[in-house]
Amino acid sequence: MTLEELRARCEEVRREWAQASASAHDPEALEALRVRFLGRKGALATAFDSLRTLPAEARAAAGKLLNALKDEIAAALEARRAEVEREALQARLAGERYDLTLPGTWRPLGRLHPLTQVRREIEEIFLRLGFDVASGPEVETDYYNFEALAIGADHPARDEWDSFYIAEGLLLRTHTSPVQIRVMKSQPPPVRIICPGRCYRRDNPDATHSPVFHQIELLWVEKGLTFAHLKWILREFVTAFFGPGYEMRISADFFPFTEPSAQVHIRKPPGAWLEIMGAGMVDPAVLTEVGCDPEEVTGFAFGLGVERMAMLRWGIEDIRLFYQNDIRFLSQF
Ligand code: DAH
Numbered sequence: 001m002t003l004e005e006l007r008a009r010c011e012e013v014r015r016e017w018a019q020a021s022a023s024a025h026d027p028e029a030l031e032a033l034r035v036r037f038l039g040r041k042g043a044l045a046t047a048f049d050s051l052r053t054l055p056a057e058a059r060a061a062a063g064k065l066l067n068a069l070k071d072e073i074a075a076a077l078e079a080r081r082a083e084v085e086r087e088a089l090q091a092r093l094a095g096e097r098y099d100l101t102l103p104g105t106w107r108p109l110g111r112l113h114p115l116t117q118v119r120r121e122i123e124e125i126f127l128r129l130g131f132d133v134a135s136g137p138e139v140e141t142d143y144y145n146f147e148a149l150a151i152g153a154d155h156p157a158r159d160e161w162d163s164f165y166i167a168e169g170l171l172l173r174t175h176t177s178p179v180q181i182r183v184m185k186s187q188p189p190p191v192r193i194i195c196p197g198r199c200y201r202r203d204n205p206d207a208t209h210s211p212v213f214h215q216i217e218l219l220w221v222e223k224g225l226t227f228a229h230l231k232w233i234l235r236e237f238v239t240a241f242f243g244p245g246y247e248m249r250i251s252a253d254f255f256p257f258t259e260p261s262a263q264v265h266i267r268k269p270p271g272a273w274l275e276i277m278g279a280g281m282v283d284p285a286v287l288t289e290v291g292c293d294p295e296e297v298t299g300f301a302f303g304l305g306v307e308r309m310a311m312l313r314w315g316i317e318d319i320r321l322f323y324q325n326d327i328r329f330l331s332q333f
Contacts, residue, residue, distance in 0.1 A: 001050050001053045001054055002054070002055075002058070003054065003058040003061060003062055006047070006050065006054065006062050006065065006066075007065065009047060009050075010047070010065055010066070010069050013037070013043050013044070013047065013069065013073075014069065014072075016037075016043070017033075017037060017073055017076065020033055020036065020037075021033060021076060021077070021080050024080060024084070025084060025087065026084065026088070027081075027084065030077070030080060030081055030084060033077065033080075034077055037073050037077075038070070038073060038074060038077070044066065044069065044070050044073070047066055047069075048066055051063060051066070111330070111331070111333065112333075113322075113330065113333075114310050114314065114316075114322065114330070114333040115214060115306055115307065115310055115322055117310075117333060118306055118309050118310045118313065119196050119214065119216065119306055121241065122194075122196070122216055122237075122241065122304075122306075122309070123194065123196065123216075125236075125237060125240045125241060126194045126218065126237075129233070129236065130192055131192045131193055131194050131218070131220075132192065132193050132194075133193070133194055133195070133196070134179055134182075134183050134193040134194070134195045135179065135195060135196075135197060136173075136176070136178060136179035136182050136183075136195065136197065137173070138172060138173055138197065138198055138200070139166060139170060139171075139172060139173075140170075140171060140172070140173040140178050141169055141170060141171075142169045142170070142171065143169075144173075144178035144181050144182060145161075145163075145171060145173050145174060145175075145177075145178045146158065146161075148178070148181040148286065148289050148290070149177055149178070149180075149181065149256060149257040149286060150256040150257050150283055150285050150286055150289075151256045151257070155256060157254075157255075157256050161174035161175065161201060162174075162201055162202040162203065163200075163201070163202065164200050164201075164202055164211075172199075172200035173197075173199055173200065174199060174200065174201050175199050175215055175217075175303055176195050176196070176197045176199060176215040176216065176217035176303060177217055177257060177301070177303060179193075179195040179197070179217055179219075180195075180217060180219045180257075180282075180286075180301060181286075181289070181290055183195075183219065184219075184221060184287075184290035184291075184292065185290050185291065188292075189221045189222050189223070189292060189297045189299075190220075190221065190222035190223075191219060191220065191221040191222070191299070192219075192220050192222075193217075193218070193219050194216055194217065194218045194219075195216065195217040195218075195219075196214065196215070196216045196217075196306070197214065197215060197216075197217075198212060198213075198214055199212070199213055199214065199215050200212055201213075205319075205320055206320075207317060207318045207319060207320070208319055209319065210307070210319050210320065210322075210323065212323070213305060213306070213307050213319070214305070214306035214307060215303050215304065215305055215306065216303070216304050216306060217301065217302070217303050218233070218301060218302045218303075219282070219299060219300075219301045220233070220299055220300055220301075221282065221287070221292065221297055221298070221299030222297060222298075222299070223296065223297050223298075224298070225297075225298045225299055225300060226298070227260070227281060227300070229300065230279060230280075230281070230300040230302075231250065233300075234248060234250070234264055234279070234302070235248060238266055238276075241309065241313075242266060242268075242312075242313070245268055245269075246266050246267065246268050247266065247267050247268075247269060248264065248265070248266050249264070249265040249266070249267075249273060250262045250263075250264055250265075250279075251263055251265070253278060253280075255278055255280055256283070257280075257282070257283050257286050257301075258278075258279070258280025258281055258282060258283055258300075258301060259280065259281060259283045259284070260280055260281060261278065261279070261280035262278070262279050262280050263275055263277070263278055263279070264276050264277050264278075264279055264302070266312075274312060276304060276308065276309070276312070277302050277303060277304035277305070278302065278303055279300065279301065279302035279303075280300065280301065280302075281298060281299065281300050282298070282299035282300060282301055287299065307319050307322060310322070314332075314333070
């Protein structure tokens with residue numbers, strides 16, 4: 001072989017490389033390229049072998065030529081490798097593009113019933129004010145539901161509480177007020193409780209009546225309590241639950257177990273007045289009945305409807321919606 005022939009061979013290898021490397025697009029093809037050109041039996045190794053057949057004085061120049069070609073191909077191989085990696089990354093990223101306009105996977109999420117939300121919120125307001133949460137039975141005796149609350153058998157006020165009787169002297173409680181009696185009988189003053197619970201009345205269901213509904217009772221009995229304390233508690237409650245900007249109005253009412261008795265209205269001017277609860281100072285006769293001395297301690301109480309609070313808060317106009325378990329209604333809260 002002559003130096004000229006070797007030079008021609010180098011050119012040939014260079015062309016082959018250019019062609020082969022352009023069509024290598026993955027790591028396997030690159031490895032095949034490396035073997036084909038730089039491997040132990042590759043194109044360059046073969047060319048180095050042919051050095052032996054060259055005249056001695058041409059070998060140094062020929063060796064230089066081959067070494068340069070070898071470095072050139074090795075560098076080109078590295079460059080190609082980087083390029084192939086970049087191509088692979090681009091391809092992966094293109095495949096991974098997120099289409100944010102596609103609808104997501106709907107995962108239904110449960111939530112608390114609006115009445116539960118309201119009950120818990122009111123409980124929290126009064127827990128902050130130092131009240132405990134008490135409870136009593138839904139099946140009540142005539143004594144706790146009526147007699148002890150100064151609603152005698154012939155009292156005309158009984159008409160207000162049309163009752164479901166289970167047996168003689170046993171009924172579904174018509175309000176949460178009997179819990180007042182149970183708590184006062186079980187502990188001496190000071191008493192500071194609220195009692196949320198289910199109540200039952202023989203009402204035909206309509207937009208504002210339901211035979212089953214919920215109340216929250218409040219009772220505070222202690223030395224020196226006056227109507228002013230009741231007013232303060234009511235103001236705290238209205239502000240905490242409805243927010244600032246609500247006016248409150250207290251007017252006379254009648255309940256057999258409170259004296260004086262009151263009804264409480266609120267409004268956000270210029271809106272209309274809305275009744276939110278009945279309240280009053282615990283009647284001395286009730287205090288005496290549970291063993292408290294009305295000369296020693298005084299107390300006040302109120303009873304509010306949980307449904308009423310929820311209806312006012314969200315502008316709900318039919319109480320029956322709370323019990324129909326219609327997911328279209330419930331999912332709004
Ligand atoms: N128990 C009454 C009702 O269901 C509401 C009520 C009024 C409760 C005055 C009270 C109160 O504690 O002081 O109509």
